[in-house]
Amino acid sequence: MVDERRVGVPTTFHRHVRIPADLERLAEVRAVVRETATGCGAPADCIGDLVQAVDEAATNIIRYGYRGEPGWIDLTAELVGDDVVVTLEDEAPEFDPTAAEAPDLSVPPQHRRPGGMGIHLMRLATDSMVHRPRPGGGNILTLRRSRVRRPKEE
Amino acid sequence: MAMQTTVERVEGAVPVTVMALSGELDASNYLRLVDDVKPLYDDGARHLLLDLTDLSFISSSGLVSLYSILKVMQGEEPPDPEYGWSALHAMERDAEEGTAQNVVRLAGMQPPVADVISRTGLDALFPSYPDRESGIAAFTAA
Numbered sequence: 001m002v003d004e005r006r007v008g009v010p011t012t013f014h015r016h017v018r019i020p021a022d023l024e025r026l027a028e029v030r031a032v033v034r035e036t037a038t039g040c041g042a043p044a045d046c047i048g049d050l051v052q053a054v055d056e057a058a059t060n061i062i063r064y065g066y067r068g069e070p071g072w073i074d075l076t077a078e079l080v081g082d083d084v085v086v087t088l089e090d091e092a093p094e095f096d097p098t099a100a101e102a103p104d105l106s107v108p109p110q111h112r113r114p115g116g117m118g119i120h121l122m123r124l125a126t127d128s129m130v131h132r133p134r135p136g137g138g139n140i141l142t143l144r145r146s147r148v149r150r151p152k153e154e
Numbered sequence: 155m156a157m158q159t160t161v162e163r164v165e166g167a168v169p170v171t172v173m174a175l176s177g178e179l180d181a182s183n184y185l186r187l188v189d190d191v192k193p194l195y196d197d198g199a200r201h202l203l204l205d206l207t208d209l210s211f212i213s214s215s216g217l218v219s220l221y222s223i224l225k226v227m228q229g230e231e232p233p234d235p236e237y238g239w240s241a242l243h244a245m246e247r248d249a250e251e252g253t254a255q256n257v258v259r260l261a262g263m264q265p266p267v268a269d270v271i272s273r274t275g276l277d278a279l280f281p282s283y284p285d286r287e288s289g290i291a292a293f294t295a296a
Binding site for chain 1: 211213214265274
């Protein structure tokens with residue numbers, strides 16, 4: 001990390017890692033986000049929000065995207081302007097969490113799509129979430145959080 | 155494992171079981187936490203203080219385990235942990251009813267954990283205290 005700064009890209013701090021889609025590796029996902037956001041000069045509340053949002057996103061990919069099958073998540077964290085931007089790329093079946101609304105209460109709970117509570121927390125913890133299909137199959141989810149502004153609380 | 159728990163029974167006017175969580179509570183370990191509480195209830199524990207002083211992270215899965223622990227301590231069936239929204243709605247419903255329960259209390263929450271608890275309305279459901287000692291004292295005062 002220090003090396004990247006030394007070669008002269010302090011305003012475009014960047015970290016990329018591929019992590020197996022395994023719940024036991026969530027701690028590693030959080031550590032990468034925490035370290036990168038810290039390196040970007042983000043304050044504690046911003047770091048905490050990003051760690052929360054990325055953990056929820058990765059959890060949903062592992063549990064409801066890959067559904068226990070082997071897979072990977074490409075995690076990229078970087079500073080773009082004053083935003084810390086984290087991108088999660090996977091090759092699980094396409095699902096857009098940003099389009100997930102509050103669940104249809106006319107549908108019995110056992111038939112609703114699980115994972116909605118994590119998405120709720122992701123919305124509260126980020127300034128924006130953008131999903132796009134990955135060319136060749138899968139998902140690319142981009143989470144953005146300003147290191148200077150407080151995010152929306154509701 | 156990213157989380158450790160220690161359990162201590164504090165005798166007094168009201169016996170209090172103190173479970174201290176250390177580390178990070180996420181989707182990899184939240185079910186184990188509920189499993190840890192069930193034998194405590196079966197052994198007669200009726201007042202549980204969760205000491206969160208050393209808990210540095212809690213995800214939505216962890217919130218489901220807190221709610222499930224409350225249900226276990228109330229002698230009820232916990233919600234199906236696979237369905238986060240139904241658990242969330244059950245939590246919100248209970249929180250809105252404002253029936254401040256006295257069975258499970260929280261102590262020592264640090265900012266990241268406290269933020270998540272308040273954002274999901276769980277602070278209305280779980281009385282919380284700055285530290286272990288005041289949490290234990292609250293059971294006696296109730």
